Amino acid sequence: MKGPKKTVSSAEVARLAGVSRSAVSRTFTPGAYVSEETRRRVLEAAEMLHYSPNAIARSLSKKSSGLVGIIASNLDNPFYAAMLAELSSQLQRHDYGILLLVADSPKLDTLIPKLLSYQVDGVILPAATLSSQMAVILQRSGRPVVLVNRYLRDEVVSSVSGDNVGGGRAVAELLVATGHRRIAFIAGQDDTSSSRDRQQGLAEGLARHGIAICARETGQFNHHQGAIAARQLLSRYPRPDAIFCANDVMAMGALEVAKVEFGLRVPEDLAIVGYDNSEQAGWPLHQLTTVDQHLGAMAREAVELLVDRLRTGHDGIEHRIVPATLVQRATTRRRPD
Amino acid sequence: MKGPKKTVSSAEVARLAGVSRSAVSRTFTPGAYVSEETRRRVLEAAEMLHYSPNAIARSLSKKSSGLVGIIASNLDNPFYAAMLAELSSQLQRHDYGILLLVADSPKLDTLIPKLLSYQVDGVILPAATLSSQMAVILQRSGRPVVLVNRYLRDEVVSSVSGDNVGGGRAVAELLVATGHRRIAFIAGQDDTSSSRDRQQGLAEGLARHGIAICARETGQFNHHQGAIAARQLLSRYPRPDAIFCANDVMAMGALEVAKVEFGLRVPEDLAIVGYDNSEQAGWPLHQLTTVDQHLGAMAREAVELLVDRLRTGHDGIEHRIVPATLVQRATTRRRPD
DNA sequence: TTGTACGCGTTATCAC
DNA sequence: GTGATAACGCGTACAA
Numbered sequence: 001m002k003g004p005k006k007t008v009s010s011a012e013v014a015r016l017a018g019v020s021r022s023a024v025s026r027t028f029t030p031g032a033y034v035s036e037e038t039r040r041r042v043l044e045a046a047e048m049l050h051y052s053p054n055a056i057a058r059s060l061s062k063k064s065s066g067l068v069g070i071i072a073s074n075l076d077n078p079f080y081a082a083m084l085a086e087l088s089s090q091l092q093r094h095d096y097g098i099l100l101l102v103a104d105s106p107k108l109d110t111l112i113p114k115l116l117s118y119q120v121d122g123v124i125l126p127a128a129t130l131s132s133q134m135a136v137i138l139q140r141s142g143r144p145v146v147l148v149n150r151y152l153r154d155e156v157v158s159s160v161s162g163d164n165v166g167g168g169r170a171v172a173e174l175l176v177a178t179g180h181r182r183i184a185f186i187a188g189q190d191d192t193s194s195s196r197d198r199q200q201g202l203a204e205g206l207a208r209h210g211i212a213i214c215a216r217e218t219g220q221f222n223h224h225q226g227a228i229a230a231r232q233l234l235s236r237y238p239r240p241d242a243i244f245c246a247n248d249v250m251a252m253g254a255l256e257v258a259k260v261e262f263g264l265r266v267p268e269d270l271a272i273v274g275y276d277n278s279e280q281a282g283w284p285l286h287q288l289t290t291v292d293q294h295l296g297a298m299a300r301e302a303v304e305l306l307v308d309r310l311r312t313g314h315d316g317i318e319h320r321i322v323p324a325t326l327v328q329r330a331t332t333r334r335r336p337d
Numbered sequence: 338m339k340g341p342k343k344t345v346s347s348a349e350v351a352r353l354a355g356v357s358r359s360a361v362s363r364t365f366t367p368g369a370y371v372s373e374e375t376r377r378r379v380l381e382a383a384e385m386l387h388y389s390p391n392a393i394a395r396s397l398s399k400k401s402s403g404l405v406g407i408i409a410s411n412l413d414n415p416f417y418a419a420m421l422a423e424l425s426s427q428l429q430r431h432d433y434g435i436l437l438l439v440a441d442s443p444k445l446d447t448l449i450p451k452l453l454s455y456q457v458d459g460v461i462l463p464a465a466t467l468s469s470q471m472a473v474i475l476q477r478s479g480r481p482v483v484l485v486n487r488y489l490r491d492e493v494v495s496s497v498s499g500d501n502v503g504g505g506r507a508v509a510e511l512l513v514a515t516g517h518r519r520i521a522f523i524a525g526q527d528d529t530s531s532s533r534d535r536q537q538g539l540a541e542g543l544a545r546h547g548i549a550i551c552a553r554e555t556g557q558f559n560h561h562q563g564a565i566a567a568r569q570l571l572s573r574y575p576r577p578d579a580i581f582c583a584n585d586v587m588a589m590g591a592l593e594v595a596k597v598e599f600g601l602r603v604p605e606d607l608a609i610v611g612y613d614n615s616e617q618a619g620w621p622l623h624q625l626t627t628v629d630q631h632l633g634a635m636a637r638e639a640v641e642l643l644v645d646r647l648r649t650g651h652d653g654i655e656h657r658i659v660p661a662t663l664v665q666r667a668t669t670r671r672r673p674d
Numbered sequence: 675t676t677g678t679a680c681g682c683g684t685t686a687t688c689a690c
Numbered sequence: 691g692t693g694a695t696a697a698c699g700c701g702t703a704c705a706a
Contacts, residue, residue, distance in 0.1 A: 007400070007456075009683055020693045025685060033691055055454040056396045057683035060698050063344070065393060067455075070437070072422075076616060081418035085409075088439035092448060097455060100407070100437040102425035111429060117392040118404075118434060119344075223620065256621040279413060283560065284593040285622055346699055357677045362701060370675060394699035397682050 008049045017045035028053050055097075059119060068096045068306065069120040071112075071134075073103040073127045077221065077249055078278040079295065083126045083148065086299035094307050096121070103127065108134070116141050122306045124148060144309035148302045149293075150193050151319060158309075160302040160320045162293040164194050167324035168201020168244075171273050171291065174326060175242045176206065178333040180271055182214045184240035186229045186250050188221035195221075195246045198275060202244055214240055219250040226250025230257040234264070241270060242332075248274035248281045248290055255286060255331065272331040287330035297322045345386045354382035365390050392434075396456060405433045405643065406457040408449075408471075410440040410464045414558065414586055415615040416632065420463045420485065423636035431644050433458075440464065445471070453478050459643045461485060481646035485639045486630075487530050488656060495646075497639040497657045499630040501531050504661035505538020505581075508610050508628065511663060512579045513543065515670040517608055519551045521577035523566045523587050525558035532558075532583045535612060539581055551577055556587040563587025567594040571601070578607060579669075585611035585618045585627055592623060592668065609668040624667035635659050 010024040017024070019038055026032040027042040034042075045051070059065040068091055074080045088098055101115050112134065115123070123138050126148040135157045138145045147159035175183055185202055188195035203213055215236060217229035226245060230253060233240055243258075245251035251274030258264045258272065266272055274281055277292035301320050309315060328335070347361040354361070356375055363369040364379040371379075382388070396402040405428055411417045425435055438452050449471065452460070460475050463485040472494045475482045484496035512520055522539055525532035540550055552573060554566035563582060567590060570577055580595075582588035588611030595601045595609065603609055611618055614629035638657050646652060665672070 007683085011683080021684080022686090022693060023691090025683095026692090029685080035691060038691080052450055052454055054397075054456060054683050055451075056393055056402060056456050057698090058685070059393045060391075060397055060700090061683080061685040063698070075418045075422040076415070078413070078415065078418070081412045081415075085412040085439050085441065088437060089442050092439065092442055095451075097451065098437040100425060100435040102422050102429065104422065105426050105429055113389055114392075114432075114434065117389055119391060119393050223616070227621075252620065252622070260621045279560070280617070283589065284564075284597045285589070344699090348699080358700080359677060359702080360675095362699095363676090366701080372675060375676080391699055394682090395701070397684090398699080398701045400682070 007054070008051045010051070010053070013042060013045045013049055013051045016049065017041045025053075064121055065119040066095070066097055067099050067118060067120045069099045069101060069115045069118075069123040071101045071103050071115070071123065071125050071127065074221070075102070075104075077247070078280060079247065079249075079276045079293075080126060082278070082295055083299060086296055087124060087126060087148070087303060090299050090303035094303065096307070112137060116143075121310050122146070124302055124306060125150075126302075144306055144315060146302050146306045148298060152193075155317055155319060158305055158318045160298055160305060160322065161194065162298060163321050163324045164197030165201035165204070167275065167291040167293070167326070168198040168203075169205035170201075170324070170326040171244050172202050172205020172208075174289075174328070174332060174335060175244070175271060175273070176209045176211065177335050178267075178271065180242040181211060182238060182240045183211065183242045183244065184215040184217070184233045185213050186217050186219045186226060186233070186243060186245040186254060188219065188246040188250070190218060198244075198246050219245065219253070221247055221250065223249045223253040226253030227257045230254035231261065234258060234262050234270075239270075242273070243270065244273045244275075246275055248276040248278045248288060250274070251288055251290065251331075252280065252286055255288065266331050267333045271333060277327050281327075282329070289329045289332040290327050292325045292327050294322050294325065344391070345388045347388070347390070350379065350382045350386055350388045353386065354378045401458055402456040403432070403434055404436050404455060404457045406436045406438060406452045406455075406460040408438045408440050408452070408460065408462050408464065411558070412439070412441075414584070415617060416584065416586075416613045416630075417463060419615070419632055420636060423633055424461060424463060424485070424640060427636050427640035428461075431640065433644070449474060453480075458647050459483070461639055461643060462487075463639075481643055481652060483639050483643045485635060489530075492654055492656065495642060495653075495655045497635055497642060497659065498531065499635060500658050500661045501534030502538035502541070504612065504628040504630070504663070505535040505540075506542035507538075507661070507663040508581050509539050509542020509545075511626075511665070511669060511672060512581070512608060512610070513546050513548065514672050515604075515608065517579040518548060519575060519577045520548065520579045520581065521552040521554070521570045522550050523554050523556045523563060523570070523580060523582040523591060525556065525583040525587070527555060535581075535583050556582065556590070558584055558587065560586045560590040563590030564594045567591035568598065571595060571599050571607075576607075579610070580607065581610045583612055585613040585615045585625060587611070588625055588627065588668075589617065589623055592625065603668050604670045608670060614664050618664075619666070626666045626669040627664050629662045629664050631659050631662065 026034045122144040151159035219226035219229040274290040281288040351358045363371045459481040488496035556563035556566040611627040618625040
């Protein structure tokens with residue numbers, strides 16, 4: 001029993017069913033006028049021929065592909081891997097297909113036009129580090145674009161992000177309440193809004209208690225650089241008594257350096273806080289205090305935002321912020337009540 | 338400066354350049370007969386109009402979409418996240434677009450036809466756990482299909498996987514050489530070839546020294562279940578002195594249980610070995626001995642296999658195996674030389 | 675080398 | 691309700 005090597009078209013179904021191509025088309029178009037009788041005959045013929053409508057042809061005719069482009073990157077970071085899965089899931093729920101572009105490749109510039117050439121209806125960019133220039137190029141193509149976990153200063157493109165400032169503030173409050181005074185920050189990449197805002201939130205929160213961030217290093221959002229940054233910070237004198245990292249991966253790097261290399265007890269000698277509440281953060285060996293970004297909600301909002309633009313056709317820029325929640329675990333001291 | 342809201346076609350370019358549509362088409366078709374003169378004029382006109390060929394229309398005309406479907410799953414497992422990134426990168430290198438399907442969603446059955454309706458030229462399935470039935474459905478659609486990290490008994494569909502048997506054997510040799518005799522195994526999902534083969538390799542390797550696997554639990558390839566499985570194993574009497582897990586994530590779960598709950602010293606009291614050599618396995622806090630699958634090579638082979646089928650049109654079933662390498666770290670004792 | 679004409683599979687429009 | 695017919699944007703024999 002071999003399947004249909006050759007592609008079978010609506011014309012053949014029409015012929016077999018003894019109707020016109022239009023009838024076939026209507027049968028497969030939800031909410032179109034077809035009598036029960038013809039519908040039945042068409043479906044029967046389609047079944048026999050293993051027919052199913054050609055989405056490519058439909059796209060051409062409808063001038064809309066039903067495809068959404070996702071430009072992913074940093075899939076080695078669990079947060080972005082999970083984000084991709086969540087976005088895909090949401091888009092699939094809305095019946096959109098997904099054209100994936102992984103941006104870690106060098107020749108990204110040539111890949112974007114390629115994505116566009118497939119007539120994607122819209123684009124989602126879940127990325128802290130993609131050049132902002134890219135978003136503008138996409139926007140210029142006339143399709144709705146939504147940035148996730150990052151925004152642009154000039155607000156020229158829609159975005160959904162977590163409340164990074166609020167998250168940073170919550171961390172500040174926790175650290176101060178648990179007796180810390182020398183608080184350091186490990187940033188991600190400098191030009192990302194997420195890292196910048198988390199730092200700002202921390203600074204603001206500390207300022208309320210007359211404290212300033214005592215030191216700062218950059219960790220590029222990855223484990224290795226995070227470890228290096230921590231090494232720098234912990235070599236200072238006086239040593240910080242708390243480190244807030246712009247994401248979990250860096251925090252785990254810092255945690256390792258603190259325990260393994262400096263023999264510090266966490267949280268007695270040093271408190272460490274991450275950001276993202278990735279699955280690993282909850283594992284017994286880490287028990288990392290962190291901030292939950294509510295990744296699922298972010299994905300939902302992003303897709304909703306995009307789908308709304310797609311359905312209604314209006315093209316307003318919108319900027320949504322999803323609240324963040326502090327998750328206390330074992331890398332910070334218990335807060336006195 | 339707004340971009341082209343309306344889609345611009347080759348006809349308009351042709352008119353502006355004073356040539357026929359064919360000339361435009363040829364200009365954008367690598368290796369077609371166009372004089373330098375016309376090519377220049379066409380490109381100039383195209384530039385002015387911001388024209389770029391419509392891949393959807395081309396697909397319809399050429400009866401080939403240039404799209405490859407990837408059905409991903411378990412993106413929370415770093416191995417599969419990395420695999421997706423690597424496959425994408427390779428496909429992009431070969432100039433293929435990627436239609437992504439994330440299979441964790443419930444209504445997968447309705448999603449596959451959707452994928453097919455976009456006329457993907459081929460499909461890659463990087464998945465240990467996807468139902469084998471699905472692969473057959475895809476195969477039946479007449480498109481080349483490549484399974485990654487899994488194969489089917491009846492060999493009816495092409496595949497690329499790691500040398501799981503060899504990897505298991507290498508682990509057995511290491512454990513025996515470092516003095517272990519009571520060796521347990523934590524399996525992934527039972528019906529997956531990868532888990533099955535790793536166990537078989539272990540069993541074979543041990544058998545050479547007259548040893549049998551002393552106990553076995555199932556951990557579903559995830560951290561939580563891996564921890565539960567380890568809890569079971571370590572509660573037995575006599576306690577195993579080594580545990581081999583079918584992947585790293587489960588091994589890290591086991592490691593935590595051993596250290597935190599049972600207060601065991603690793604590797605003195607208990608050796609633990611994982612599989613995948615994921616990035617986390619190398620982190621200082623884990624230092625997990627594991628087996629490197631050479632994920633990059635697997636992805637390369639898979640794409641090569643598919644692209645070859647696509648270009649040449651021949652449809653032979655092929656089964657490739659990528660060698661695995663043991664990576665010794667701190668969760669096993671030093672091997673005496 | 676260039677242009678004409680047709681086909682790709684579908685949907686939209688309009689008479690019937 | 692139904693069936694011709696014209697788009698949709700492009701590749702490509704074929705003839706010139």
